[in-house]
Amino acid sequence: MKPDNFPKNIQPHLIPEPKGELYYQCLGCSGQFSMEKLLYVCPRCGQVLLIENKNFDDLKNLSGSTWQQIFDYRRMLNIPALKGIYRFHEFIGPTLPLDDILYLGEGHTPMVAANAPLQEKAGVAFYYKNDGQNPSASFKDRGMASALSYINHLINKDLVSDVIAVCASTGDTSAAAALYAAYLQPHIKSAVLLPHKKVTPQQLSQPLGSGARVFEIPGVFDDCMKIVEKLSEEYPVALLNSKNAWRILGQESYSYEIAQDFDYDMKNKVVVVPIGNAGNISAVMNGFMKFHAVGIIDELPKIIGVQSKHADPVYRYYLEPEADKRVFTPVTVQPSVAQAAMIGNPVSMPRVMQLVEKYNAAAGEKRVFVTQVTEQEIMDWGLEANRNGHIACTQGGECLAGLARAVEQGIVHQDETAIVDATAHAMKFSGFQDLYYTRSIPEEYGITSKPELINAPRLVLPRDPEKVPAQGAPLSDDEFKTFAGDIAQRIASELNL
Numbered sequence: 001m002k003p004d005n006f007p008k009n010i011q012p013h014l015i016p017e018p019k020g021e022l023y024y025q026c027l028g029c030s031g032q033f034s035m036e037k038l039l040y041v042c043p044r045c046g047q048v049l050l051i052e053n054k055n056f057d058d059l060k061n062l063s064g065s066t067w068q069q070i071f072d073y074r075r076m077l078n079i080p081a082l083k084g085i086y087r088f089h090e091f092i093g094p095t096l097p098l099d100d101i102l103y104l105g106e107g108h109t110p111m112v113a114a115n116a117p118l119q120e121k122a123g124v125a126f127y128y129k130n131d132g133q134n135p136s137a138s139f140k141d142r143g144m145a146s147a148l149s150y151i152n153h154l155i156n157k158d159l160v161s162d163v164i165a166v167c168a169s170t171g172d173t174s175a176a177a178a179l180y181a182a183y184l185q186p187h188i189k190s191a192v193l194l195p196h197k198k199v200t201p202q203q204l205s206q207p208l209g210s211g212a213r214v215f216e217i218p219g220v221f222d223d224c225m226k227i228v229e230k231l232s233e234e235y236p237v238a239l240l241n242s243k244n245a246w247r248i249l250g251q252e253s254y255s256y257e258i259a260q261d262f263d264y265d266m267k268n269k270v271v272v273v274p275i276g277n278a279g280n281i282s283a284v285m286n287g288f289m290k291f292h293a294v295g296i297i298d299e300l301p302k303i304i305g306v307q308s309k310h311a312d313p314v315y316r317y318y319l320e321p322e323a324d325k326r327v328f329t330p331v332t333v334q335p336s337v338a339q340a341a342m343i344g345n346p347v348s349m350p351r352v353m354q355l356v357e358k359y360n361a362a363a364g365e366k367r368v369f370v371t372q373v374t375e376q377e378i379m380d381w382g383l384e385a386n387r388n389g390h391i392a393c394t395q396g397g398e399c400l401a402g403l404a405r406a407v408e409q410g411i412v413h414q415d416e417t418a419i420v421d422a423t424a425h426a427m428k429f430s431g432f433q434d435l436y437y438t439r440s441i442p443e444e445y446g447i448t449s450k451p452e453l454i455n456a457p458r459l460v461l462p463r464d465p466e467k468v469p470a471q472g473a474p475l476s477d478d479e480f481k482t483f484a485g486d487i488a489q490r491i492a493s494e495l496n497l
């Protein structure tokens with residue numbers, strides 16, 4: 001629909017103008033720093049940052065229900081810059097002109113209700129939100145659209161040129177970074193650091209296909225992260241890990257979309273996300289809090305972070321019920337099929353600590369929880385979900401396993417509805433499914449394949465196995481008739497027809 005056709009009271013707000021003033025807020029020393037330079041950590045104390053808007057309170061000049069209408073009407077616009085995460089422009093990157101915004105089709109991923117058998121198994125009503133249906137097949141595109149739109153803005157203002165963007169990755173960050181950087185040719189080149197043999201072949205193919213420089217490093221993600229940090233301290237590179245606070249802003253869109261898809265009614269809702277580097281859960285909390293502060297939602301949903309027993313530093317931290325007795329200790333990770341979340345020392349832990357306190361305070365009660373699940377549960381729940389019509393990756397399996405655990409523990413109740421994050425597409429992690437089906441998952445994962453979940457193709461041959469069609473050597477008409485008859489009969493007998 002064209003802007004002129006919208007209601008008169010919405011028209012002035014429909015297409016956002018650059019507004020507000022963003023600054024970096026340090027979570028360590030509370031220092032505030034201007035946006036002029038790209039910062040990843042506090043120049044004073046080295047802690048991580050979040051981006052805040054000096055004029056955030058101006059957003060309260062419109063009522064919550066007016067904002068709801070603005071976002072709902074924006075759904076009908078055909079302006080590319082407002083088709084993705086920037087539908088929520090005022091809450092994500094209010095200073096960016098629409099001309100600088102990159103849109104590659106990210107965001108507004110579907111929420112798919114679980115069917116009755118799966119809900120019954122999980123013990124509660126729930127939806128999967130399929131973030132695997134983003135352009136590079138994971139939620140990381142939300143943060144990259146935001147970070148690269150900002151860099152594009154700096155390029156267009158001639159404030160930077162020939163940007164070298166770098167990131168460390170458990171696979172998906174590099175796929176997203178390389179994709180968005182490829183779109184901004186020739187102004188930006190990307191380099192990604194991956195832990196050698198710790199990303200799936202599909203994930204490795206993505207940055208290669210986008211033309212990034214790909215470096216494989218011995219060790220695990222945490223080791224790659226340290227090298228990237230060293231690069232960003234000593235060389236003029238743009239860091240695209242979630243240490244970059246622009247990434248967090250973009251990932252807040254996940255919360256805004258959930259709110260909008262429930263017509264802004266967050267009562268009795270439970271949002272379940274996996275925790276790796278903890279950027280995503282930080283963004284999800286922050287997003288809901290912003291909408292809550294402006295009155296777009298009246299209630300904050302329950303949030304459940306899920307970790308594998310093989311990479312669970314955040315879970316361990318919150319095991320201590322008394323806040324002032326908690327001590328954060330990084331863990332050494334063990335192999336996890338939720339490989340994208342296999343992180344022992346999450347960069348965003350300081351964000352989590354602060355945001356959890358703020359979130360619970362704003363909700364008036366404890367509403368953020370962290371659960372722990374086994375590798376076996378991650379695999380079994382993921383496969384089970386996909387057998388019921390979903391396309392959940394292993395981290396999506398982890399989330400569903402975490403929801404089931406939370407129901408079991410009485411954290412989630414029957415009158416609630418959960419939204420479970422399938423953070424990537426199942427196909428990125430199909431190798432783990434293959435290993436499960438062929439009973440060959442390495443022992444250190446601690447997973448035993450359940451016969452009822454295994455599936456395998458069956459080669460069907462005719463009675464005379466020599467008489468089969470081959471390329472360039474077709475059968476005679478009679479031979480083919482026999483062949484087709486034989487095969488059809490065998491399939492029919494297998495299917496008990």
Ligand SMILES: *Cc1c(COP(=O)(O)O)cnc(C)c1O
Nearest residue numbers: 172276277278279280340423424
């Ligand atoms: C990055 C990633 C995670 C972990 O998210 P964090 O923000 O690092 O906590 C989970 N699942 C997938 C598929 C990912 O790519």
Ligand SMILES: [Zn+2]
Nearest residue numbers: 026029042045
């Ligand atoms: Zn500081």
